[in-house]
Amino acid sequence: MFSHDRIWAAIDALAERHRLTPSGLARRAGLDPTSFNKSKRLGSDGRLRWPSTESIAKVLDATGATIDEFIGLQARERGVAGLPQGAFPPQSGTIPLLGFAQAGAGGFFDDGGFPAGQGWDVVDFPASPGRKQGVYALEVQGDSMMPLYRDGDVLIVEPGAQVRRGDRVVVKSKEGEVMAKILHRQSPRAIELLSLNPEHPNRSFDIDEIEWIARIIWASQ
Numbered sequence: 520m521f522s523h524d525r526i527w528a529a530i531d532a533l534a535e536r537h538r539l540t541p542s543g544l545a546r547r548a549g550l551d552p553t554s555f556n557k558s559k560r561l562g563s564d565g566r567l568r569w570p571s572t573e574s575i576a577k578v579l580d581a582t583g584a585t586i587d588e589f590i591g592l593q594a595r596e597r598g599v600a601g602l603p604q605g606a607f608p609p610q611s612g613t614i615p616l617l618g619f620a621q622a623g624a625g626g627f628f629d630d631g632g633f634p635a636g637q638g639w640d641v642v643d644f645p646a647s648p649g650r651k652q653g654v655y656a657l658e659v660q661g662d663s664m665m666p667l668y669r670d671g672d673v674l675i676v677e678p679g680a681q682v683r684r685g686d687r688v689v690v691k692s693k694e695g696e697v698m699a700k701i702l703h704r705q706s707p708r709a710i711e712l713l714s715l716n717p718e719h720p721n722r723s724f725d726i727d728e729i730e731w732i733a734r735i736i737w738a739s740q
Contacts, residue, residue: 523567527560529592530570530578535681537582548577583707591631613641615655616673622657622697632678632691632731644675653679654736657689657699664699667715668738674699678733687735688712692728699735 534544534555541555553559554574562568579589615634617627626636634655642656659672668674676689682702690712691697700712700722710729712722 523560523569526570527555529589530555530575532592532681533578533582533584533589536683544578544582548574548581550574550577585707588707614644614675615639616642616658617655618658619660619697619699622691623695625695628691628731630731632733642673653677657697659699662716663719664715668699673739674735675737675739676733677736678731680734680736682732682734687715688732689735690724690732691730692724693730694728698722702732 530544531541534541537544537547539547541557542552545554546552555570560568575589578584579586617634617639621627621638627634627638629635633653639655644654644656654675654677657674657676659668659670659674661670664672674689682688682705684702684704686702687699688702689697689699690710698712699715701715702710703713703721704711706726708726710724710726710732712724714721
């Protein structure tokens, strides 16, 4: 689970979440600004150099992130090296497709929100091989996402992508509810979502009520 690439990728992702460079993150944590530079990640002899547990602890304290969130950021970077074990395999010219009504049922996603298991259809979607790993499609059913998305529209979702305020996202609660919303605010303790349909209420959840959150990167309309 803990690899050199994933640890550093999680630090980069945490910096990006707070709109900082790796140097800016190190500075905020009270560390030498060069601590997280790319050049510091390998020794002059080519050996891997790891951030110290003290450095990671200072970064978490400075950003308000928890160790669970930091581990989660590592999980989101899994697409860099490949899909999680048991996940839906990469398809040639196609990606997995599922209806929103099915998405709330168990067995279609792993703990990180990547497609897994059986029962998926497929849909054509041109994407680079590096990006297609883990990308999947959800078919809109009903009018709860009007006027932005209509019944039958297909949303392309990338579970490994970083999410920021204002992004359109798909969220699955631990109770099995799957919804497409706009990310309004996310803190270490809570998440606030804006409804796409003005006739439906905005939603707020405690972080521990959320199974996963993934960014919508494209929609067919």
